Amino acid sequence: MPQFFMNKRLIILLVSIIVLVALIGFSLRERSKLTWPEQFVKDTTGWVQSLVAKPTNYVAGFFENLQDLTNTYEENKALKSRIENLASLEAEVQELKKDNKELRDVLDETKTLRDYDPLSATVIGRNPDRWHEMIIIDKGTLNGVKKNMAVVTANGLIGKVKSVTQFSSTVQLLSSNDPKNRISAIVQGKTDVYGLVEGYDDKKKLLQVKAIPSGAEIKKGQTVITSGLGDVFPKGLMIGKVVEVKQDQYGLNQTALVKPGADFYDIKTVIVTKRIMKQADETDTTTEEEE
Template sequence: MPQFFLNKRLIVLLISIIILVALIGFSLRERSQPSWPEQFVKDTSGWVQSLVSKPTQYVVDLFGNLQDLQNTYQENKQLKTRVDKLASLEAQVQKLEKDNKQLRDVLGEKKTLSDFKPLPATAIGRNPDQWNDIIVIDKGKINGIEQNMAVMTATGLVGKIKSVNQFSSTVQLLSALDPKNRISAYIQGEANAYGLVEGYDAEKKQLLVKRIPYDAKVKKGQTVITSGLGGVFPAGLLIGTVESVKTDQYGLNQTAYIKPGANFYDIEDVLVIKRNATQPAASDMGAQKGENL
């Protein structure tokens, strides 16, 4: 009798092992549809996740919208302040232009160093290997473009015309490492401060204005414009603002680091500037061949 029960237990154990192996094989095989227990667990967990995530996401979105609304309010407030200032500046500029015109009419002066004629153009080519050196625009000789004309965007000066074809032109950027690429600059302040834009710090992404007299009072935030005295560019074209100033090793001159007004990396629409004032000969300015100020 004990032997019978022992054999019965052995048979049950073997049958259980067979069933277990069959279940494992069944669960491991590829199936197009999950079993109903798996489906039940997935549906239940998905429903619970949806029940929890939707209110949570709603609260997160609500706080995000409130933050965006607050930021929009602050930006709108700042923009209104700027608009009020722009309206005031526009009125002042109109008055100054009117007074300037009247004075010039009285004196019989028809042209100044700041007079120029803008010609709109579009950048159509840029070599990745010379990204900081040159761009190609869609205006050429047929449009009246000439070599050494200034080129700028709406936010500041970017360079000059280097070469001209019939229907296109090449622009040399201020960020190009060319020792002959110099521009006579004027730093606006309590006293006149002149220098030359010579070089570009690629790491800081700033222009270098060198040969500033050692005793000139140059401060951060001052505006830098073209002086018009180089004989090529008209006066008053925005170059950028002063970021820092340092004295050279001999203490005779200063060098100002200028944050450009224009974005040299992203240039699309530009203005080619034709100077109205008479342009002196390069030899009269003491410049070498191929050099301009």
């Protein structure tokens, strides 16, 4: 009798293993439809997951929205402060413009070094071998473009007209390492400091403003603009921001490394600045290449 029960248990065990293996194989094979037990288990699991996930997501979303509201409040507070300052600056600028106009009317002087006529142009050519040196634009002598005119983008100065044909012009970029490519500039501050944009640091991607007197106080973040004293470029064109200042090898002058406002790599449209104020005769200028 005990032997019979032992055999019976063994048979049941073997049958259970066979059924289990069959079920596993049945489950693993590719099927277009699930069996009703599988569907029931899957639907039940999905319903339970949805039941748990919804309140969990709601709670998590509540705290996330609360954090967003806090951040928005702080940003709104900062923006309000900036808007108030901006309104104050705009009012001050308007007053200065009014005073400036009145003074110019009194002096009967209507033109300044800042005045220029903008001429928009599109970049139509760029040599991959000289990518950081030259671009070609679709405006030429027929549009009033002349050699040495300043060329800018919405973010700042990019270079000057190097040569002109009737229908196109070649623009030399500030990132070109041509030693003759010099531009008269001003480092703005409590006292304006003059220097020359001369050279480009390829590794740091920074312009070099040289010939700054050693006693001049230059700080990081100061704005560099064109001076307008080279008799070709208008005054006030954005060049960039000072990021570093160093003494030259003799200690007589300083060199400011300036991050350009414009992107020299990706240039699609530009503006050629046609200066309004009459230029001096070439015989009156001592440095033909300095703008």
